[in-house]
Structure formats: C-alpha cells, structure tokens
Amino acid sequence: MRVSRLMLVTLREIPADAEITSHQLLLKGGFIRRVASGVYAYLPLMWRVLKKITRIVQQEMDSTGALETLLPQLQPSELWKQSGRWEAYTAGEGIMFNLKDRQNRYLGLGPTHEEVITSLAKELINSYRQLPVTLYQTQTKFRDEIRPRFGLMRSREFIMKDAYSFHANQECLDKTYKSMDNAYRNIFSRCGLKVLAVEADSGAIGGVASQEFMVTAEAGEDNILTSPDGKYAANQEKAVSIPPMAKPLELSKDSLIETPLNGSINSLCKTLEIEASQVVKVILMLGKIEGKKPQPILISLRGDQELNEVKLTNAIADILKAEVLDLHKITPNQLKLEGLSELPFGAIGPDLTNDALSKAKTWSSSFLRIADRTAIDLRTFLCGANKLNLHRICNGWEGMPKDTISADLRNSQAGDSCVHDPTQRLQEKRGIEVGHIFQLGRKYSDALEARFTNEEGTSESFWMGCYGIGVSRLAQAAVEQNNDEHGIIWPISIAPFEVIIVIANVQDETQLKLGEILYQRMKDSNIDVLLDDRKERAGVKFKDADLLGVPLRVIVGRDAKEGKIELLRRLDRQSIVINQQDALKKIIAQINELKPPEFQ
RNA sequence: CGGGGCGUGGCGCAGCUUGGUAGCGCGGGUGCUUUGGGAGCACUAGGUCGCAGGUUCGAAUCCUGUCGCCCCGACCA
Numbered sequence: 001m002r003v004s005r006l007m008l009v010t011l012r013e014i015p016a017d018a019e020i021t022s023h024q025l026l027l028k029g030g031f032i033r034r035v036a037s038g039v040y041a042y043l044p045l046m047w048r049v050l051k052k053i054t055r056i057v058q059q060e061m062d063s064t065g066a067l068e069t070l071l072p073q074l075q076p077s078e079l080w081k082q083s084g085r086w087e088a089y090t091a092g093e094g095i096m097f098n099l100k101d102r103q104n105r106y107l108g109l110g111p112t113h114e115e116v117i118t119s120l121a122k123e124l125i126n127s128y129r130q131l132p133v134t135l136y137q138t139q140t141k142f143r144d145e146i147r148p149r150f151g152l153m154r155s156r157e158f159i160m161k162d163a164y165s166f167h168a169n170q171e172c173l174d175k176t177y178k179s180m181d182n183a184y185r186n187i188f189s190r191c192g193l194k195v196l197a198v199e200a201d202s203g204a205i206g207g208v209a210s211q212e213f214m215v216t217a218e219a220g221e222d223n224i225l226t227s228p229d230g231k232y233a234a235n236q237e238k239a240v241s242i243p244p245m246a247k248p249l250e251l252s253k254d255s256l257i258e259t260p261l262n263g264s265i266n267s268l269c270k271t272l273e274i275e276a277s278q279v280v281k282v283i284l285m286l287g288k289i290e291g292k293k294p295q296p297i298l299i300s301l302r303g304d305q306e307l308n309e310v311k312l313t314n315a316i317a318d319i320l321k322a323e324v325l326d327l328h329k330i331t332p333n334q335l336k337l338e339g340l341s342e343l344p345f346g347a348i349g350p351d352l353t354n355d356a357l358s359k360a361k362t363w364s365s366s367f368l369r370i371a372d373r374t375a376i377d378l379r380t381f382l383c384g385a386n387k388l389n390l391h392r393i394c395n396g397w398e399g400m401p402k403d404t405i406s407a408d409l410r411n412s413q414a415g416d417s418c419v420h421d422p423t424q425r426l427q428e429k430r431g432i433e434v435g436h437i438f439q440l441g442r443k444y445s446d447a448l449e450a451r452f453t454n455e456e457g458t459s460e461s462f463w464m465g466c467y468g469i470g471v472s473r474l475a476q477a478a479v480e481q482n483n484d485e486h487g488i489i490w491p492i493s494i495a496p497f498e499v500i501i502v503i504a505n506v507q508d509e510t511q512l513k514l515g516e517i518l519y520q521r522m523k524d525s526n527i528d529v530l531l532d533d534r535k536e537r538a539g540v541k542f543k544d545a546d547l548l549g550v551p552l553r554v555i556v557g558r559d560a561k562e563g564k565i566e567l568l569r570r571l572d573r574q575s576i577v578i579n580q581q582d583a584l585k586k587i588i589a590q591i592n593e594l595k596p597p598e599f600q
Numbered sequence: 601c602g603g604g605g606c607g608u609g610g611c612g613c614a615g616c617u618u619g620g621u622a623g624c625g626c627g628g629g630u631g632c633u634u635u636g637g638g639a640g641c642a643c644u645a646g647g648u649c650g651c652a653g654g655u656u657c658g659a660a661u662c663c664u665g666u667c668g669c670c671c672c673g674a675c676c677a
Contacts, residue, residue, distance in 0.1 A: 012626060012638065013612045017670050037669065146601085149670085265676065281676050306675050328601090332677075345677055384676085411675085504636055539637035546637090557636060566636095 001497070003532040003544075007044060010544050020219040022480035023151035025488050029547045038148025038156035042472070045548070048496040049475050050159060054138050056190050056493065057161050057469060060183040064176075066134035066163055071116050073140065077106035079115035083447045087290065088325050095143045109142040114444050114466060117164040121462060122450035128168040131452065131462075132176060136163035138471060152476040153432065154221065159472040166445075167463040168454060173439055177209065180437050180467045184213055187469065188434070189596050192491020193478055196431065198224050199234040201310050209439040214431030215477040224431045225412050227424040235433075237310035240408065241416035241426050246277035246302060249380040249393070257382070259347070259391045265303045268391070272382070279303030280375045280383040280394075282348040286334065286363070287316055288326035293364045295320070296330065296357055300350040300371035302378065305410040315370055315407040338363055347384035347391060350375075350400050369401055372409040434474045440464040479549075488549025489570050492594040497530040499587060500550040504538040504557035514580060515556040518565070521584055527591070546570070551594055552587060569594075 009030045017034075018024040026032045031046040042050060058068065077098070080086035089096035089111065097109040110116070117135060125131065138161045148156050163180070167173040181197070188195040193215055200212040212235055214224055223236035234240070259268060269276050283299045297316065301307055313324045332342060339361050343352070354366040375381075376397060385392040397404070414428035445451070445461035454460045475494070482489045492498055499522060503515035515531060522529040530550060532541045538557070545553050555566040565583055568575035569590065578586055 009610090010638095011611060016606090016612070019671080034669095268676090283676060301675085303676090309675090329674080329677085348676080502636095507635075537635055537637085537639065539635090539639080542637045544638085555636080 045496045052494045111143045118444045132167045134165040152472045161469040163467040165465040173463045201237040213435035217480045220430035220432040224429045225426045227418045239412035241412035247275045249278040276303035284330040290323040298367040300375045302374040308411045344388040349384040369404040432477045435469045437467045487547035490549040492551040498528040499552045500530045501554045502532045511560045514560045
C-alpha cells in the first residue's frame with residue numbers, strides 16, 4: 001500500500017475530547033473517527049489491525065477445535081424472556097438496545113449471544129455423542145453503556161469474539177475451560193500484550209468459575225488486587241482478604257452521644273476521637289427484585305470498610321432466591337414518594353425498626369438486613385441512634401434485630417492480608433479487561449430447556465461455558481501499553497504494516513527508484529509493507545511514521561546514490577545503515593526478532 | 601440518573617461580561633523557493649456562530665426551550 005493512496009489523515013493537534021493516551025493516538029494517527037457517542041468508524045489502518053487480531057484469535061480458537069460461526073445481531077425478545085434476562089437487560093439502566101418491528105414484535109440488538117446459541121444447541125444437539133462442541137464468532141456487539149468513554153475502551157458498538165461450549169458433564173466443561181484459558185494466554189502473548197489473569201465475579205451472565213484477562217495499564221477502568229508472590233489475583237468485585245483488626249473501643253456502657261452536623265464517618269471520628277473501625281455505619285438501599293415488591297435493604301458495615309455492590313447483589317440474590325434487577329441508595333425524595341416519613345440519615349443504626357416502612361405503598365414492609373462480617377465481629381461499637389445527630393455506644397449485637405444476616409460485603413483493599421498467606425499484603429493495580437472466560441453451568445440450558453440424551457438414555461441439560469475477547473478494546477489496550485512521546489509502537493503481530501519505506505525526497509530520481517524497487521521486493525516476499533511516496537518534506541513523513549507506529553522503517557535518502565539505506569526500529573529507534581542488497585534479509589531477520597520468542 | 605462544562609470554517613481556539621452582522625493558529629488549493637524531523641513567501645477557497653423560538657432598529661453575544669458532546673460521581677445524603 002502507498003501512503004498517497006491510503007486516505008491517511010493525521011492530526012497535528014489532539015482532538016479535545018480524547019482523554020487517555022491510546023484514544024488520543026488512535027484519533028491523531030487517523031485510525032478511528034467518532035460517529036456518535038460511543039460509536040466509532042474503524043478507518044482502513046485500524047481495520048488492518050483488527051483483522052490481524054481476529055486472525056490470531058481464529059487460529060488459536062481453531063486449534064482448540066472450536067467451530068467458527070456467525071449468529072444474528074437482531075434477537076427476538078422471546079429468547080431473552082425465556083432466559084429471564086429481558087427485564088434485567090432492558091429495564092432501568094439495562095444495556096440492551098431494543099426495538100419494536102412493524103408487527104409490534106420486540107427485538108434486542110445482541111449484547112451477547114447465550115440465548116441464541118443455546119436455542120440452536122437445543123435444536124441441533126440431541127445426543128451426548130455429539131458433545132462436546134464449541135462454537136465461536138467475531139462480530140459487532142451492542143451495549144447501551146451508561147457512560148461510554150475512552151474511545152474503543154467502553155463503546156456502545158464494539159467488536160467481540162465470543163465462544164460457547166456445550167458438554168455432557170462438568171468434567172468435560174472443566175477440560176474445555178482449561179484449554180480456552182490456554183488459548184487465551186497464547187492469543188494475548190501473540191498480540192504482544194502483557195496480560196494478568198484474575199479471578200472474577202460472573203456478574204449478569206451468571207455461572208460458577210470465571211476468570212478475567214487484564215491488560216495492566218494506569219488508564220484501566222478496573223481495580224485488580226494481587227499478592228506479591230503472584231499466587232493470588234482477583235478483580236475488585238471478587239477479591240477477598242483479611243481486613244485489618246478493629247481497634248477495641250474502650251467505653252462499655254450504653255450511652256447516647258450528641259453528634260451534631262457530622263457529615264461523614266471521618267469527621268465523626270475526628271470529633272469523638274475514635275477510629276472508623278469502631279463504628280458501624282448503615283446504608284439504606286432499594287433493590288428491584290424479579291417477581292417481588294421493591295425491597296428496602298439495610299446494610300451494616302464497619303466504618304473503615306467500603307461496600308462492594310457486586311458482593312451485596314450476590315448476597316441478596318442468594319438470600320431471596322431471585323434475580324436483583326436494580327440496586328440504588330434510598331433518597332429522601334423516594335421516601336416522600338412512597339408516603340413514608342423522613343429518616344435520620346447519617347444517624348441510622350442497624351436496629352432501625354420496620355415501623356419506618358409500615359406505611360409503604362409499593363415497597364416490602366420490612367427491611368432485608370445484611371451486615372458485613374467485620375461489623376458483626378465488633379464487640380463494642382458506635383452506631384447511629386436512629387435520631388438525627390445522635391449516636392450511641394453498643395455492646396455487641398445481642399440487642400440488634402435477630403433477622404440480620406451476615407455476609408461478605410466489603411471491598412478488599414491494598415494492604416489487607418491475603419487469605420492464602422496472611423504475611424502477603426494485597427497490592428492494587430489498574431487493568432483493562434480484554435478477555436473473560438466463564439463456566440456457565442446449566443443456567444441457560446435449564447432456562448431454555450436445552451437438553452440432550454445422556455449415556456443412560458435420560459434427558460439432561462447441557463453444561464455450558466462461554467468465552468469472550470473484546471477485539472476492538474484489545475486493539476486500543478495494545479496502544480495504551482505500547483507508545484512513547486512520538487506515537488504508537490505496535491507489536492509487530494498486530495501492526496497495520498510490518499515495514500514502512502520512507503522515501504525522503506520523492507523528487508530525487510535515485511531515491512524514488514530505489515524505494516520502489518525495495519517496495520516491490522518486500523511485497524514479493526509477503527512482507528506487509530507501506531510505501532510513503534507522498535510529495536512531502538522528509539520531516540513530515542518521519543513524524544507520521546513515528547505516530548503510526550509501524551515497527552520497522554526503511555529510509556531511502558541521501559545515501560541512496562551509494563546504494564545504502566537506513567533501517568530503523570520504532571521500538572528503541574536503533575538504526576543501522578546497510579547496503580540495499582542486504583535489506584530484505586536484514587528486514588526479515590528483524591521482523592522475526594520482534595515477535596514474541598515462542599512464536600518466531 | 602445526579603453534578604459540572606462545552607457547541608463559532610476540517611482541527612485547536614478567541615470574540616459573548618458591555619448587542620452594531622466574525623477573527624487567530626494549524627490544515628486545504630494554486631504558484632515560486634525549500635527538501636533528513638510537522639518549511640518560507642504570495643494569492644485563494646471555506647462559517648445561516650448546534651437547532652428553534654423570544655427580546656431588540658439590530659443577536660455569535662441577552663432570555664427561554666431543545667438537541668448533541670465531554671468530564672466527575674453514583675461508599676453514611
């Protein structure tokens with residue numbers, strides 16, 4: 001390809017709305033253009049990158065025996081109602097774009113494909129003899145994100161590889177799960193990415209075992225907690241740890257304490273000269289629960305701990321045996337709308353009585369009370385006295401409502417001791433999730449009644465796994481991890497081109513001719529080569545070459561008349577002057593050197 | 601959804617407070633010079649100031665509404 005024919009538009013100034021480096025560089029280098037919020041056009045250069053990633057993904061998936069397919073993006077609501085996800089994915093802050101066709105049928109734009117694939121498996125697979133089978137596809141997915149941001153990192157339309165496996169039993173699922181884990185590690189390593197595998201919550205998709213693959217980068221949106229010995233890594237939602245000990249509280253008698261105008265735990269503690277770990281704080285939330293009345297939830301936490309909403313959601317679902325569709329803090333305005341009297345926010349205790357809900361119009365009339373174990377473990381603590389600006393000292397939980405359920409609700413934090421080895425202290429990192437593998441179990445096959453006949457001749461639901469890679473996100477994550485002050489440095493395996501030939505001055509016949517000869521030779525040797533034949537000044541072309549991040553650069557310039565060219569490596573700007581006859585050999589050698597060792 | 605901010609040539613911005621019919625830098629086109637790190641000079645094209653109402657003799661500027669985009673947040677109010 002010739003740069004003069006590439007529709008290349010690089011920007012001198014960074015567009016104002018790009019926040020993180022990778023987003024800025026992709027815009028500046030002419031790789032992507034925003035079309036709407038969270039919706040991007042992949043320009044020709046970017047498309048080459050995406051195709052290269054896809055190719056690697058295909059090779060690794062194929063080598064596990066998975067079958068490539070292509071499923072519809074437009075999906076009938078019926079399938080989603082059968083799996084029970086239609087409500088959760090469309091109501092409230094649901095992320096599924098949905099629409100009505102001319103016959104008033106409801107459809108969703110696929111954010112994922114469990115329903116479709118499971119219903120196909122139901123139709124196509126009847127016997128254990130057909131199992132196991134894994135299907136995968138690479139295509140555009142749609143998610144109406146609450147807040148799209150950072151270019152391709154969190155977009156509303158994105159490219160994803162998703163795979164689904166079907167098995168006759170858990171052991172077989174385990175085997176495929178492991179082979180996917182292995183394939184994923186190969187994929188990321190071949191793409192030139194440093195990726196960390198972490199334990200994860202399976203979230204809205206449901207299921208048992210789950211692992212995320214994180215590109216470590218400051219700009220990442222996810223918090224990861226790791227142990228220095230490398231034996232434990234989990235994302236914030238899932239991470240467990242041993243919290244620091246609470247400082248024992250000296251005062252022992254029940255006593256009321258005036259605490260006017262204490263906006264926060266911190267100021268409360270400062271005024272009373274106590275530690276946050278000696279306080280029990282209460283948060284009131286309202287959960288929308290499938291098939292039930294809105295449920296007020298009273299959450300008790302130790303003052304120095306943070307609420308983990310994912311753990312809370314899981315705990316609620318577990319206790320009520322129903323899906324949690326939505327979970328939000330209760331606001332004074334909501335209380336008013338519900339016909340309830342005001343509550344002493346800021347001074348609520350774990351024993352706030354259900355009387356507070358007695359006049360509720362639509363809500364359940366009693367609290368679901370859940371307390372984090374660290375709060376339950378406190379012997380003596382300070383908590384709200386259920387009256388504005390009033391707190392009190394409590395001696396243990398004896399006097400508290402009997403229906404308080406203990407659960408792990410807290411966020412693990414950097415510095416906490418690790419469960420597997422208390423001498424290890426958790427460290428915090430930021431990461432970009434580029435892959436996620438799950439063992440779904442039988443959640444979807446049960447819901448959609450997707451069954452096969454097993455060896456005993458009886459009917460049984462499929463065991464399922466699902467495995468995703470955010471292809472477009474991975475491409476941007478690669479930029480986030482590989483760049484310098486001059487621009488992008490693509491890992492060679494996913495670079496839009498492997499080599500760029502820059503003819504310093506196309507008006508110089510000798511340079512132009514030599515450039516063209518080298519270009520032809522490289523094309524003949526199947527090298528992905530780009531020829532910068534533009535009638536621009538050399539400086540402009542060098543700047544663009546840096547920005548575009550092509551790993552190897554051949555400069556045909558002044559020394560062309562002696563048959564010499566310069567070969568420059570983008571990564572470290574090491575350059576050598578060589579005879580043009582040796583060019584091809586040297587370039588091929590360098591291309592191989594730049595690949596990860598195990599794939600040269 | 602809550603809070604904050606911004607919409608003015610392709611990009612980055614000024615002008616708005618104090619109304620008088622639009623400007624700067626970069627980019628585009630043409631010509632000459634230049635030619636290894638985002639060149640110089642000259643000429644030139646390009647904007648119903650997001651949109652809709654209103655106030656006014658007169659609106660980019662003031663008022664109302666609306667659309668779009670960006671940032672922060674959703675852990676005791």
